[in-house]
Amino acid sequence: MKKLLFQFDTDFHPSVFDTVAAYDGGADHVSAYGGVAPENVGKLVDGAIFTRAPRDKKNTALFIGGGDMAAGEALLHAVEQHFFPGFQVSVMLDSNGCNTTAAAAVVKILKSSAGDVSGKKAVVLAGTGPVGQRAAGLLARLGAEVCISSRRTDNAERAADAVNRRFNVEVRAAGATDAEARADLIADAHIVLATGAAGVELLSAEHWTGLPRLQVLADANATPPAGLGGVDIMAKGELAHGKILWGAIGFGASKLALHRACIARLFTANKLILDAEQIFAIAREMESC
Numbered sequence: 001m002k003k004l005l006f007q008f009d010t011d012f013h014p015s016v017f018d019t020v021a022a023y024d025g026g027a028d029h030v031s032a033y034g035g036v037a038p039e040n041v042g043k044l045v046d047g048a049i050f051t052r053a054p055r056d057k058k059n060t061a062l063f064i065g066g067g068d069m070a071a072g073e074a075l076l077h078a079v080e081q082h083f084f085p086g087f088q089v090s091v092m093l094d095s096n097g098c099n100t101t102a103a104a105a106v107v108k109i110l111k112s113s114a115g116d117v118s119g120k121k122a123v124v125l126a127g128t129g130p131v132g133q134r135a136a137g138l139l140a141r142l143g144a145e146v147c148i149s150s151r152r153t154d155n156a157e158r159a160a161d162a163v164n165r166r167f168n169v170e171v172r173a174a175g176a177t178d179a180e181a182r183a184d185l186i187a188d189a190h191i192v193l194a195t196g197a198a199g200v201e202l203l204s205a206e207h208w209t210g211l212p213r214l215q216v217l218a219d220a221n222a223t224p225p226a227g228l229g230g231v232d233i234m235a236k237g238e239l240a241h242g243k244i245l246w247g248a249i250g251f252g253a254s255k256l257a258l259h260r261a262c263i264a265r266l267f268t269a270n271k272l273i274l275d276a277e278q279i280f281a282i283a284r285e286m287e288s289c
Helices: 016-024 042-049 054-059 069-081 095-112 130-141 153-167 179-185 248-266 276-287
Strands: 004-009 029-033 060-065 090-093 121-125 145-150 172-175 191-194 216-219 236-240 243-246
Touching: 004 016, 004 042, 016 029, 016 060, 016 248, 042 060, 054 060, 060 069, 060 095, 060 248, 069 090, 069 095, 069 130, 090 248, 095 130, 095 191, 095 216, 095 243, 095 248, 095 276, 121 130, 121 179, 130 145, 130 153, 130 191, 130 276, 145 153, 145 179, 153 172, 236 248, 243 248, 248 276
Parallel strands: 004 029, 004 060, 060 090, 121 145, 121 191, 145 172, 191 216, 216 243
Antiparallel strands: 236 243
């Protein structure tokens, strides 16, 4: 029986990236829909859950994407509301690549920290976006003391509040208007993850190379210049200045492998909901940490 994936995108144009990754993850056919919202998703869900016998429903799955994480979360909730016993299929949420990218970055940070980040101070620079929020939540769930920064304190506070509600953690917020302020923010950090806009340098190498407590740096920006000066986009756990470095392309291969593995996992059962925690668990399985 064919493995069918229905891609529900909150953007007008469905993501080509997500479609390709779905095929590479093992879907036999992908049907992508744009402009999907809670108010119009019902008939699409009905078509997915009513057409196959219970034993065959694992061969149908849903993927929720798009550039807006909040819209994706609302859509996931709406999809689940249409399920009832005996009539559901597996679903994956990865708006803007938030869950797979964050999980891939955090699992590399965890492995570079000898498998334990509890009690360590972690700063997610420019962390108000989807990847930053998801990474902050995952790190906090692992026991790290996490701070999200933004140029505007109110933006950082809104993001931290959203993370705390979603993950039931206590992430704090900080405003940092320039590189010097961000350097002060990471002065006693053990972990720094940069999740800022493409092509924007948040720190130069001189801001972090001499910090004695800093152990791991990871940068999610793949567009030059790097978000963290001195961290090559291809860095794969290299040791420099006593710190372990991860660049966006360096852990990007793991992100893609994770995305594909999650798609494959959808077709193993018909009751899976793959959100941040579940995707991170799969990432840990893949990294054996």
